[in-house]
Amino acid sequence: MLDPGGIDHDLIARLRLIRTPGVGPVTYRQLLARFSTPEAALAAIPDLAHRGGGPPPRVADAATINREVQRVEAMGARYLFAGRGLYPSLLDAIDGAPAALIVKGNLALLERRSVAIVGARNASAAAVRFARQLASELSRANIVIVSGLARGIDTAAHQGSLDGGTLAVVAGGIDIFYPPENERLQCEIAERGLLIAEQPPGTEPRARHFPYRNRIIAGLGLGTVVVEAAPKSGSLISARYATEFGREVMAVPGSPLDPRAQGCNLLIREGATLIQSADDILEAIGPIGGGLVAQPLRSYGAERPSADASDSDRAAVTTLLGPVPVPVDEIIRQSGLSPAIVQTVLLELELAGRLDRHAGGRVSFI
Amino acid sequence: MLDPGGIDHDLIARLRLIRTPGVGPVTYRQLLARFSTPEAALAAIPDLAHRGGGPPPRVADAATINREVQRVEAMGARYLFAGRGLYPSLLDAIDGAPAALIVKGNLALLERRSVAIVGARNASAAAVRFARQLASELSRANIVIVSGLARGIDTAAHQGSLDGGTLAVVAGGIDIFYPPENERLQCEIAERGLLIAEQPPGTEPRARHFPYRNRIIAGLGLGTVVVEAAPKSGSLISARYATEFGREVMAVPGSPLDPRAQGCNLLIREGATLIQSADDILEAIGPIGGGLVAQPLRSYGAERPSADASDSDRAAVTTLLGPVPVPVDEIIRQSGLSPAIVQTVLLELELAGRLDRHAGGRVSFI
Numbered sequence: 001m002l003d004p005g006g007i008d009h010d011l012i013a014r015l016r017l018i019r020t021p022g023v024g025p026v027t028y029r030q031l032l033a034r035f036s037t038p039e040a041a042l043a044a045i046p047d048l049a050h051r052g053g054g055p056p057p058r059v060a061d062a063a064t065i066n067r068e069v070q071r072v073e074a075m076g077a078r079y080l081f082a083g084r085g086l087y088p089s090l091l092d093a094i095d096g097a098p099a100a101l102i103v104k105g106n107l108a109l110l111e112r113r114s115v116a117i118v119g120a121r122n123a124s125a126a127a128v129r130f131a132r133q134l135a136s137e138l139s140r141a142n143i144v145i146v147s148g149l150a151r152g153i154d155t156a157a158h159q160g161s162l163d164g165g166t167l168a169v170v171a172g173g174i175d176i177f178y179p180p181e182n183e184r185l186q187c188e189i190a191e192r193g194l195l196i197a198e199q200p201p202g203t204e205p206r207a208r209h210f211p212y213r214n215r216i217i218a219g220l221g222l223g224t225v226v227v228e229a230a231p232k233s234g235s236l237i238s239a240r241y242a243t244e245f246g247r248e249v250m251a252v253p254g255s256p257l258d259p260r261a262q263g264c265n266l267l268i269r270e271g272a273t274l275i276q277s278a279d280d281i282l283e284a285i286g287p288i289g290g291g292l293v294a295q296p297l298r299s300y301g302a303e304r305p306s307a308d309a310s311d312s313d314r315a316a317v318t319t320l321l322g323p324v325p326v327p328v329d330e331i332i333r334q335s336g337l338s339p340a341i342v343q344t345v346l347l348e349l350e351l352a353g354r355l356d357r358h359a360g361g362r363v364s365f366i
Numbered sequence: 367m368l369d370p371g372g373i374d375h376d377l378i379a380r381l382r383l384i385r386t387p388g389v390g391p392v393t394y395r396q397l398l399a400r401f402s403t404p405e406a407a408l409a410a411i412p413d414l415a416h417r418g419g420g421p422p423p424r425v426a427d428a429a430t431i432n433r434e435v436q437r438v439e440a441m442g443a444r445y446l447f448a449g450r451g452l453y454p455s456l457l458d459a460i461d462g463a464p465a466a467l468i469v470k471g472n473l474a475l476l477e478r479r480s481v482a483i484v485g486a487r488n489a490s491a492a493a494v495r496f497a498r499q500l501a502s503e504l505s506r507a508n509i510v511i512v513s514g515l516a517r518g519i520d521t522a523a524h525q526g527s528l529d530g531g532t533l534a535v536v537a538g539g540i541d542i543f544y545p546p547e548n549e550r551l552q553c554e555i556a557e558r559g560l561l562i563a564e565q566p567p568g569t570e571p572r573a574r575h576f577p578y579r580n581r582i583i584a585g586l587g588l589g590t591v592v593v594e595a596a597p598k599s600g601s602l603i604s605a606r607y608a609t610e611f612g613r614e615v616m617a618v619p620g621s622p623l624d625p626r627a628q629g630c631n632l633l634i635r636e637g638a639t640l641i642q643s644a645d646d647i648l649e650a651i652g653p654i655g656g657g658l659v660a661q662p663l664r665s666y667g668a669e670r671p672s673a674d675a676s677d678s679d680r681a682a683v684t685t686l687l688g689p690v691p692v693p694v695d696e697i698i699r700q701s702g703l704s705p706a707i708v709q710t711v712l713l714e715l716e717l718a719g720r721l722d723r724h725a726g727g728r729v730s731f732i
Binding site: 253256273 | 492493496618619620621622623627628631632634635639640641642643646
């Protein structure tokens with residue numbers, strides 16, 4: 001909705017909500033579910049935080065968000081919001097999908113089936129070539145390739161699929177070239193492929209951003225293929241996300257004597273599909289429209305918090321919370337309260353800066 | 367039972383039976399089950415073959431067998447017979463276990479848990495070293511290693527387990543050095559390990575002997591580990607036998623770009639356990655005494671043929687036979703005859719040279 005000055009107030013309010021500290025994807029959805037519009041949700045925050053027993057969070061100010069929006073538009077990029085419009089439905093299905101994405105490039109790629117290819121930055125020459133070849137062959141089978149624009153396997157995966165369709169998820173802002181040597185590839189993807197970021201423009205990628213990026217990569221694909229990965233590497237984290245999201249996990253094996261293969265071999269031991277060719281990947285993800293992606297278990301985090309909580313409800317919930325993350329459904333069971341009431345109390349606590357949300361719908365006191 | 371001249375008549379008769387053309391492991395067991403002693407079985411053969419509609423088989427003559435026995439004894443080797451004495455019980459459990467083995471070396475090794483390690487003759491240097499290391503580490507965990515004395519992986523497996531305990535199954539006679547460059551290793555195994563042959567001394571190994579050898583290797587192990595194998599290689603046949611026998615199948619992965627790894631990768635795709643270390647093997651075969659080896663489905667081939675068959679029984683069974691192998695239980699079901707009668711007719715046909723027995727308890731007309 002644009003006003004005479006060309007400002008989309010709904011967009012600004014939505015982004016202010018998303019960029020407010022303490023408002024994660026779950027809270028964002030709950031606030032919108034309860035208050036219907038971003039503006040109403042913004043207005044309710046101070047009161048909710050007060051009930052949660054803390055100071056109100058510093059809501060992102062309108063001027064900063066305005067500048068962000070102008071910057072995004074100036075770059076020819078745009079926003080996608082969870083649960084709305086072109087936001088990729090596979091990603092939307094995961095717990096804690098980012099509330100907003102900034103994307104630049106060919107949006108039509110989001111309508112095609114996609115597979116993530118990830119792997120070691122210091123991959124062997126043979127593995128790099130193999131990743132490029134897999135990506136290229138999958139492209140010819142009309143599959144879009146998702147990766148993270150890192151050195152090594154990621155770069156090869158994008159190169160192999162640039163002509164056919166490639167999605168690059170970056171850890172920082174879409175205008176930050178990282179790694180620097182991939183600047184040209186990043187620009188090409190922003191033209192012919194699709195460049196995707198969760199962070200606002202200008203954000204330098206930091207260590208904490210990479211797990212978020214890996215979640216998005218795994219969430220965008222019908223499956224994730226790992227090509228060369230050491231144990232405890234970031235690629236294995238992507239594979240774990242894919243498992244968590246109910247997606248196909250695939251890995252390219254290697255000699256046990258090669259440390260860069262041990263992560264993949266480990267994944268296969270744990271049940272990942274062993275991949276020797278693009279055909280193996282096509283077989284693993286199944287025919288077009290042949291069966292839906294398994295839905296991950298939805299935690300109570302997605303329930304709508306519609307009721308007002310009393311002080312005794314708050315006391316009952318906070319008593320059950322501690323520094324060790326516990327599942328929300330455990331709190332609901334032990335408190336005997338309705339899910340809506342429990343969610344309301346948790347929302348208040350989160351906005352008051354007293355609650356952390358963890359994977360698997362678990363929460364803890366900060 | 368030795369006579370005054372030092373001749374063990376039971377041993378001679380047993381070997382004459384086993385070495386008679388048309389008497390395979392199944393027939394040998396059935397004849398003994400029906401006629402109680404090898405001598406009585408030998409005496410019955412001409413009549414059985416006549417009822418089966420063919421000429422009597424040329425029963426192995428006593429003088430030849432006498433020479434074989436003397437040769438075996440002169441070498442310090444000895445016989446083991448299926449279902450008796452020290453014959454390895456894991457091997458005895460498989461369908462079509464050899465009726466007789468000739469063994470030389472340390473028989474006490476047969477009492478310990480064992481794992482087969484097999485693989486490519488033209489293996490890479492890295493894989494050879496890895497196989498030797500696996501064998502050596504399993505030895506230290508008190509596991510006996512079984513292999514086939516071939517070049518490459520087999521040789522490495524024996525070398526790594528020579529001190530701890532190694533069983534070598536050869537395709538020809540135990541006095542034939544094959545491959546020639548392994549003569550010294552073969553002699554060492556006959557002293558410190560255990561050398562095992564199905565064929566009589568002096569038999570040069572031929573192509574048809576190798577699948578028999580592979581069966582014995584797979585039958586002796588709690589599981590079979592394949593280290594480097596091309597698709598359609600003999601090592602994969604060993605792995606299929608292990609599957610058929612209900613044993614653990616394990617494979618060491620490798621890069622899809624290495625043709626010598628593709629057989630192993632294929633096995634893993636089909637469900638073999640991916641092996642990266644000796645610990646992975648120990649985990650796969652399970653704790654000592656922790657659960658029995660899964661018993662393969664016993665075909666009717668092992669049923670006791672105790673009844674006499676009438677001419678109409680013979681006609682009913684032969685009508686159901688053709689050049690395409692059919693399961694014996696199918697013949698029993700379709701003929702409506704008792705298993706004992708059907709087995710008797712099949713036994714007669716086999717001794718008459720008219721019946722072939724195949725894997726999985728299937729039979730066909732020759």
